[in-house]
Amino acid sequence: MRSVVNDVPNHETLDSRGTSLLRASLWCPLPHQPSEQESLETVLDDLAPIFETVPAVDGEREGALLVVSDDAGNATAVKFWRDALSTGLAVASPAAFPWCLANAACATIARRFGVTGPNLTWLVSFTDPRTAFDAPAAWVAGSKCLGSGDGKRVDAWLVALHFGAPTARAMLWHWTGSGADSERDNHLVLATELRDRMAADWSLADTAGPHRALYALTI
Amino acid sequence: MLRGESAARDWADLTEEGHRGVRACRIVDFDALDTRRGRALAIAAAREALRQSGRAEAVDGHAGGIFVGSTLGESAAFEQAGAGASIDLSDHGVPSFCDGLATELALTGPREAVATACAAGNYAIGAAALALQQGRAAWALAGGVEPFSRLSMVGFGRSRAMANGDCRPFDARRTGMLVGEGSAMLVLERLDDALARGATPLAEVRGLGLSSDAHHPTAPRPDGRGMRRAMRAALAEAGVTPADVDWVNVHGTGTRASDAAEGRALREVFDGVPMPLLSGSKGALGHALGAASAIEAVLCVSGLLDQVVPPTSGHEQVDPEIGHPCTRERTPPVRRPMRVVMNNAFAFGGINSTLVLTRWEPA
Numbered sequence: 001m002r003s004v005v006n007d008v009p010n011h012e013t014l015d016s017r018g019t020s021l022l023r024a025s026l027w028c029p030l031p032h033q034p035s036e037q038e039s040l041e042t043v044l045d046d047l048a049p050i051f052e053t054v055p056a057v058d059g060e061r062e063g064a065l066l067v068v069s070d071d072a073g074n075a076t077a078v079k080f081w082r083d084a085l086s087t088g089l090a091v092a093s094p095a096a097f098p099w100c101l102a103n104a105a106c107a108t109i110a111r112r113f114g115v116t117g118p119n120l121t122w123l124v125s126f127t128d129p130r131t132a133f134d135a136p137a138a139w140v141a142g143s144k145c146l147g148s149g150d151g152k153r154v155d156a157w158l159v160a161l162h163f164g165a166p167t168a169r170a171m172l173w174h175w176t177g178s179g180a181d182s183e184r185d186n187h188l189v190l191a192t193e194l195r196d197r198m199a200a201d202w203s204l205a206d207t208a209g210p211h212r213a214l215y216a217l218t219i
Numbered sequence: 220m221l222r223g224e225s226a227a228r229d230w231a232d233l234t235e236e237g238h239r240g241v242r243a244c245r246i247v248d249f250d251a252l253d254t255r256r257g258r259a260l261a262i263a264a265a266r267e268a269l270r271q272s273g274r275a276e277a278v279d280g281h282a283g284g285i286f287v288g289s290t291l292g293e294s295a296a297f298e299q300a301g302a303g304a305s306i307d308l309s310d311h312g313v314p315s316f317c318d319g320l321a322t323e324l325a326l327t328g329p330r331e332a333v334a335t336a337c338a339a340g341n342y343a344i345g346a347a348a349l350a351l352q353q354g355r356a357a358w359a360l361a362g363g364v365e366p367f368s369r370l371s372m373v374g375f376g377r378s379r380a381m382a383n384g385d386c387r388p389f390d391a392r393r394t395g396m397l398v399g400e401g402s403a404m405l406v407l408e409r410l411d412d413a414l415a416r417g418a419t420p421l422a423e424v425r426g427l428g429l430s431s432d433a434h435h436p437t438a439p440r441p442d443g444r445g446m447r448r449a450m451r452a453a454l455a456e457a458g459v460t461p462a463d464v465d466w467v468n469v470h471g472t473g474t475r476a477s478d479a480a481e482g483r484a485l486r487e488v489f490d491g492v493p494m495p496l497l498s499g500s501k502g503a504l505g506h507a508l509g510a511a512s513a514i515e516a517v518l519c520v521s522g523l524l525d526q527v528v529p530p531t532s533g534h535e536q537v538d539p540e541i542g543h544p545c546t547r548e549r550t551p552p553v554r555r556p557m558r559v560v561m562n563n564a565f566a567f568g569g570i571n572s573t574l575v576l577t578r579w580e581p582a
Contacts, residue, residue: 060433072334074308077291081301081370089373090239097374098436098567100297101290102313102334107568110433116445119431119570120342123292123313123332135331135346142349188353 022175022197026050027205030161030168035076037099037108039163043170044112050174051113054155063155064118066136067106070126071164076100105161115157126162129199133160134191137198140175141191153177160202169205173198220518223530223548225503227385227397233372240376242384244399244505245367253295254311256366258319260402261287265320265360272406274358275324277416283406284328284356285320286347287364288339289313289509294368301370313509316364328356336566337472337506339363340403340513341574345427347407358412362404363513371508372398378437380474386506387533388471388499389478389545396472399505403513405520420579422520425459425559428452432569438476439565443484449571450488450561457559457575462492465557466528468515469545470565471499472506473533477565482541495561496553497545502533512564516574519560523578528553 028046033039054061077100084092098104103121110119120139124132140156153176160171175194226244233241251259269275274283291297296311310318313332321330329350335342340363347361375381375398382395413420429452432445439446454461470481489495500515507514522528529552531545546553562574 065431070309071312073291074297074312077297077370078301078308080374081298082303084370084373085302089237089369092373092377094374094377097378100370100374101336101567103336103566103568103570104436107431107436107570110431111435111569114433116431116433116448118429119335119568120429121334123334125309125314134329138349138353138355139346142353188355191353 022173022194025201026172027201028170030163030170032165032168035079035096035099036072036105036163037076037096039168040105040108040170044109047109047170047172048113050172051115051157053174056114060114060116061155062117063115063157064139065106065110065115065157065159066139067121067159067161068124068132068136069102069105069121069161070124072102072105072121072123072161073100075163106159109159126202129202130195133195133198137191137195140194141188158198160198167206171202171205220500220503220529221552223503223532223550225385225532227505236369238369238372238376240372240381242382243367243372243397246400254293254299254306256295257289257293257364258316260366261316261320261364261404262323264362264364264402264404265324268360268404268406269324273418274406274408279357281325282328282357283326284347284350284359285317285326285330286333286343286350286359286361287313287316287320288333288335288343288362288513289316289364290334290336290339291368291370292316294366294370298370320360326360328359335570336568337508338512338564338566338570338572339509340511340516341427341562341564341572343513344405344407344424344516344574348424348427351407351409358406358408360404361407362402363510364402365400365508365510367400368398368508382473385533386473386502388469388473388502388531389482389497389538389541390534391536391538393473393475393478393538395474396501397505399507399511401504401507401510401514403510403517405513405516422523422579423577424574425577426453426455426457426575428454428456428573430571432571434569437567439480439569441476441480443480443487445569445571446481446484446563446565447487450484450563450573453561453573453575457577459559459575461489464495464559464561466496466498466522466560468519468560468562469497469499470563471501471545473501478538479540481563481565482538482543486542494543496528497543498528498531499534499545502531502548512562512572512574515564516562516576519562519576523557523560523576526554526557
């Protein structure tokens with residue numbers, strides 16, 4: 001088994017008022033490949049169960065996809081330019097060029113699972129995981145991911161990616177909330193709890209080694 | 220810009236290096252180490268913004284957050300690494316712009332390095348606005364930066380996205396984009412804070428709409444559905460209707476597919492109401508990629524302040540497929556009362572953003 005999915009019963013919530021829920025997480029090691037594209041594409045099927053809990057309508061899922069990475073695009077950019085110098089700039093192959101951009105991973109995941117809401121990529125340092133997860137947690141907790149405040153269910157998928165060996169891995173969390181949450185005054189509490197949970201998961205994966213299950217996300 | 224002229228020209232050094240496309244908009248007379256050009260551009264822009272705002276001299280002058288959008292970071296560093304140089308790439312990515320600004324300006328607030336390709340400036344401004352709303356930052360520097368990128372010249376050129384000649388946004392004869400470079404930074408703060416320290420706001424950030432096409436790695440949805448969704452989301456967040464919009468700064472790269480999709484999206488968003496004035500900057504300034512929408516946000520703010528919409532360099536013939544003209548090149552700027560402007564920015568990966576700004580009007 002290459003990946004682990006932890007689904008969480010609905011009674012476990014991040015928010016004491018009971019409408020925000022971190023439903024599931026997944027952790028899978030990324031195999032070493034020459035490019036980020038090849039590496040990510042080998043695990044896309046493993047990510048599917050987390051996305052497919054939300055039914056697609058006409059192939060689309062209304063939700064936010066928020067990605068943090070410390071090195072997305074780096075390897076491809078270097079290889080693209082090395083190859084271009086080798087072949088000649090005027091005849092270089094453009095195939096890998098989109099993957100020089102850090103948001104290619106986010107776009108690929110969105111395309112694979114039909115996620116049509118906000119699509120963001122932050123470049124971060126995982127040296128302090130809490131800082132690394134600050135921004136996506138704040139977006140989830142803030143109005144940007146919470147719709148119009150009309151109580152409609154909203155989803156956000158949060159992804160962390162590190163492509164460099166030897167600790168290459170993808171982590172994925174699925175958060176569900178209600179648009180009504182945007183009216184709340186406790187978004188900072190929610191953001192802090194969500195950030196700390198993701199940071200703890202990331203740090204645990206640092207020490208637990210590959211193939212070991214993360215604990216269930218009970219908060 | 221106001222004369223409708225273009226900064227594009229052919230560059231001899233690019234010819235000598237073997238590039239197929241050699242036309243671009245580059246900043247001259249700006250000296251910086253190649254591998255720190257982006258950082259230097261960002262610092263220069265930030266210093267101008269801080270000087271204009273007077274924010275650095277305020278009591279909490281050092282508590283500002285930093286929100287920067289870009290695509291590649293210091294492209295020259297990646298190019299040199301590709302050529303075999305030993306370079307610490309972790310110190311030359313998009314976060315290195317934030318780090319450089321924080322060090323140079325002694326800012327201690329939160330930092331976000333937003334890597335959303337050619338729409339990154341809009342995203343960075345939205346991220347800063349959210350941080351202010353949530354109380355995570357006392358005030359913020361927000362914008363985008365992109366140093367000139369040979370890597371992007373090759374990538375876009377070989378992807379057949381580059382113009383054969385000039386960049387002509389929304390024009391019937393458009394053939395593609397031209398690469399630019401630059402940086403734009405804005406000082407954002409909560410309205411009450413700005414007024415309390417005696418500042419006069421330049422404009423209000425009212426809404427950011429985001430969407431994903433989930434369609435193709437580089438091409439937009441031809442029906443413009445994702446772009447339309449972003450525009451409508453921005454209007455909803457801003458609390459304005461299509462009829463309220465006076466001006467749209469179009470993304471307008473000058474590529475066949477992107478401009479056609481944006482034109483369709485605009486027609487649907489403004490169906491039943493008069494089409495606002497449309498203008499685009501990429502014929503004049505090139506496409507500064509991750510910095511472009513921040514630069515264009517500054518153009519929007521300037522336009523609102525002066526109540527003027529610039530001509531669109533390169534736009535002469537309306538494309539029947541788009542159906543609506545931009546302001547024409549080499550014509551006088553359009554002067555009329557304006558309150559609401561939309562700043563569109565779309566990008567590789569099918570990401571769409573629209574920022575709504577309004578003129579500052581004291582109560």
